[in-house]
Amino acid sequence: MRQPAAFCGIVGIKPTYGRVSRYGLVAFGSSLDQIGVFGRSVHDAARVLSVISGRDPRDSTCEDRDPLRLPTVPESFQGFVVGLPKEYFPPELDPAVRRACDRAIRMMKELGAAVREVSLRIRRMPCRRTTSSRRRRPRPTWPATTGSGMGSGSMGQRISAACIARRAGRGLDPRCGAAFWWVLRAVVGYYDAYYRRAQQMRALIAQDFRNVFDRGVDLLFTPTVPAPAFKAGEKLADPIAMYMSDIFTVTAISPPAGDVVAHRSGEGATDRRPLIGQAFLEDEMIEAAYALERVVPATDEA
Secondary structure (H helix, E strand, C coil), X not given: CHHHHHHHCCEEXXXXXXXXXXXXXXXXXXXXXXXXXXXXXXXXXXXXXXXXXXXXXXXXXXXXXXXXXXXXXXXXXXXXXXXXXXXXXXXXXXXXXXXXXXXXXXXXXXXXXXXEEECCHHHHCCHHHHHHHHHHCHHHHHHHHHCCCXXXXXXXHHXXXXXXXXXXXXXXXXXXXXXXXXXXXHHHHHHHHHHHXXXXXXXXXXXXXXXXXXXXXXXXXXXXXXXXXXXXXXXCCCHHHHHHCCCCCCCCCCCCEEEEEEEECCCCCEEEEEEECCCCCHHHHHXXXXXXXXXXXXXXXX
């Protein structure tokens, strides 16, 4: 949500995992996927989030919480402590992105925020673990829900039809059970080698974030992407660069995060105000985003 919002110059809000029901979503990875919102302004995105959030008995991963209440629009950033994770500002960060971040940091200070440098040490090596987790998660998801991956012949088509019939309420067809057995065989060999290790790293990353918030930090400010938006097809020949484009937004954990646009710079980069909050404190993050947007409305152009 945050990366496409950054590339398109709009506001994006990724809620905490469990804040919004995933019922009806065809998941890429059930323990990673979340439903967020886009909008032209913070208020638009927050209003949509307040409507779609809340408990849902049809989704076992949805938290038993009331829908999000929209916070009031603050006059300043007074009282907020904002952390700057030094691992998110490497020397190779694109100069245009760095300048945009520096402008946002100066703006937060002028609005009264206390800004301090923090460290997320485990964050130095999340990309490989997150990628392992992401790649292993779809294997049990897609075939089990759609019958895909069973081949293009009649067998794959029959299993797919059986799974669709099951979802339509006609009971569990034995062929659909065969799909689950195929999935189990596919996953067992990879669990210990990849998925278990990725989950262990995921737990360490989550604890790293909690430690920072426990030290009095309210929000984290980070770049959304390491470089400005690239042209369609520009990085097809360099898959590593393609993976690295979402290194700041794929954390393998699920804190709420928002991406607030200020204006487009003449360098082709979008001047962002990306914030990461604490679990289920979206209202606090949105309140801070309101304060930033009051200074530079999201529709202004540089």
